[in-house]
Amino acid sequence: MKQVDLAGLSMEATSGAPLVVLREQDEPHRLLAIFVGGPEAVAIALAVSGQEPPRPLTHDLMAALVQSLDGHLDGVEVTELREGSFLATLAIHGPAGPHRLDTRPSDAIALAVRMGAPLFVSEAVLDEAGTVPVIDVDDTAIDEAVEEFRSFLDDVDPAHFAEDQER
Numbered sequence: 001m002k003q004v005d006l007a008g009l010s011m012e013a014t015s016g017a018p019l020v021v022l023r024e025q026d027e028p029h030r031l032l033a034i035f036v037g038g039p040e041a042v043a044i045a046l047a048v049s050g051q052e053p054p055r056p057l058t059h060d061l062m063a064a065l066v067q068s069l070d071g072h073l074d075g076v077e078v079t080e081l082r083e084g085s086f087l088a089t090l091a092i093h094g095p096a097g098p099h100r101l102d103t104r105p106s107d108a109i110a111l112a113v114r115m116g117a118p119l120f121v122s123e124a125v126l127d128e129a130g131t132v133p134v135i136d137v138d139d140t141a142i143d144e145a146v147e148e149f150r151s152f153l154d155d156v157d158p159a160h161f162a163e164d165q166e167r
Helices: 038-049 058-068 105-115 123-129 139-155 158-166
Strands: 002-011 018-024 031-035 072-082 085-094 097-103 119-121
Touching (some): 002 031, 018 105, 038 058, 058 072, 072 105
Antiparallel strands (some): 002 018, 002 119
């Protein structure tokens, strides 16, 4: 399992459907976009923003249940991509020991955000559905900056740095 961060919520360009975007913490920082329902997107957005609804949402109730039963959400794992649908697991630890519960990723993420639990995605899912972000590099601008720095180094007087430290 690879640890990921919730990079944000977005809307799919052509359909307008809400997406959760997860970002791998380690190189190569793959992104994973997961379609979610509107209510789940709202629940995640509220939790991320720290807003509390006037009445508890379903995910608030789930968090309260886990806590009231002396449980702890150890993490959320997006475990599989099957027939175009992502599958997830809640790893919960309580007085009776560890439990793993199957869930939709959207519900799991909404709960994890509320409870401060880490998010994980299997290597296989990242390999199959993750994308490496493309960073547009301006080689000309980099070359110019490097040349400017080299020119600065050619003209710099090391004594100047000693003078600055004495002040």
